[in-house]
Amino acid sequence: MLQIILFALFLTLLPASLGYLIVPGGEEETGAYALPAMWCAGFAILMALMHWPAVLAILLGRSLTELTALWVVLVMLLFVLSVIKMLRRRECPYMLIGRYLKGITFPEIAASAAVFAHAAVTAVFMHIDDDDYAFVANATTAVDTNRLLAVIGGTGKALTTYADEGIDRIVSSPQFAFYAAVSKLFGTRPAALCHTYLPPVLTCLFFASFFILGYVLFKKDRAKTGLFAAFTFLAAMSSYYAPYTAGTFLMVRSWQGKAQVVGMILPLLIALYLSVVQNGEMRGRDVLICVVLLEASCLLTSMGAMLAAAEALLLSIVAAYMNKSVRTVLYTLPALLLPLATAVLYLKVGG
Amino acid sequence: MAALLELIRSTLLRADPKGIYFILGACAAVFLLVRGRGKEMRALGLYSVIAIALFFLPPTAYLAMKFMRKGDVYWRYLWLIPTVELLAAAATELITISSKRMVQVLTAVVLAAGLILGGSNLYRAGAFEKSTGREKLSLMTMQTYHAIEDNIAATGNTYAHLAAPQTVSSQLREVTSDVTLFTGRILNIEPIKTYNPKWYRNLVVLYGAKTDDEHKVVRSLKKQRCNYILMYSRVNCDEDLSAKGYEVILRGEDWNLWYNPEVQPKAKKE
Incomplete structure (x- = not known):
């Protein structure tokens, strides 16, 4: 029972607390969507904090226990900083739920109902995908052996080089390590975590990102935000004409890194740069959020790291053009160093 | 060059066999760029139009394919074009052009029907099946x-x-x-x-x-x-x-x- 409660807190209050460090909670700045924005940012922070520790743990042959311990320490450090910030400002970001609920509009309620219904579907029903061979099998092997990529997860055979069976991209983007660490912490099996417990949460996370994008796009008009979110749901739901569409990934394969890039990272990057267009300039906090999002994408998938970086660069150019200020591009360039480092690592490991 | 163009064409068909959503998304991008209310809307339109253009332009396509397993997964580039968001933003703009509630509702219904009929519904297409347990394997x-x-x-x-x-x-x-x-x-x-x-x-x-x-x-x-x-x-x-x-x-x-x-x-x- 305690593990269930801790797991629930891990999925809700913890990300919100972490996100509170980088997302402003002011009415003027983030308005009604402050708490959802913090929650999304917090998840990105959790993922970002795992990336380089996991890469180093794999390359240095450290155990899953050591990696999990290090990650927990980093997360707790940030959590403590968040609590200190709350105490100093006498703020409780969780209470921002009241600001969200007050003034909620019918389109938002309708869109949210559709999202919750689909979240329930992902929890109760199943979609089997052969790509899990890379994600879930490696996580299961890591949990069972307490070692990271000691063998090829999909077959159990000895690993001779990282280029074996595409393992090289798993070294540079070890999303499986995130699932392995969470499974180890809460005593669950990676298959159950990925296929049953996380999908409903990830579904809500993805559509929270769309709500936030709508809120920025429609200048805090909540009725239009709800309408926008409802139509993103309809469009995503109707995207099953091919297995490669963004809608298919985020609605059906939410636990896979590609889905999280498409459903959360890319929309949040768009929201970020549109807010830069709105504000007329890119602030330090925006750069930090950009770094977190790009670093999270580096954990999720090697392709996602490149796509997210390309999107950030292109968006920064558009924002610079709209604001008539090249500073947006200059501030974005350093944030691209982490995906670049990931790409270099991928090429080096692959040989 | 011919091979490259063919690869671009086949990638698009692979990712969107009927091309309906891609065309609708491209139209939505142009609409937002030209008629979007607010600079955020126009910025989204501008970004999307550029991303679409870069997808088709041979030099950028060639460069992108080099990083995408020689074009084998070039369809992932299409994720940079936020089709779902474009369709939703354009639909919202169209619906809210009129201030009359009845017109808004009718427009919303027509657009929703268009999206649903133009695509493929994942619930009807059998994306999900009855679960075998928490692991959800065959x-x-x-x-x-x-x-x-x-x-x-x-x-x-x-x-x-x-x-x-x-x-x-x-x-x-x-x-x-x-x-x-x-x-x-x-x-x-x-x-x-x-x-x-x-x-x-x-x-x-x-x-x-x-x-x-x-x-x-x-x-x-x-x-x-x-x-x-x-x-x-x-x-x-x-x-x-x-x-x-x-x-x-x-x-x-x-x-x-x-x-x-x-x-x-x-x-x-x-």
């Missing part, structure tokens, strides 16, 4: 897993090297790492040069259709030290398997799981 996989675990507990023989069709071999290690697999996901198998290509082709074919080389495959699998073999009933292998010392430990709907206690792992060199 019934065949779960039955195989339990049978092998039970056999390990009963015999005390912890060596478990399984040859199975892709349905099981691509999933089994998601639920247990006690079993090693002769093949994982077929696409990710070791380089073909490791095995006799013809023999390997027969193995792959064996799991999908009838072949006359079943006895050769069974002999080879034993040589590869597979002490567990999952075979479809339609494949005429029972005599070969029995002759090689395998016995059925589980009968599935249209498949059997065979086990040979005498097959052991290769002795490690001192």
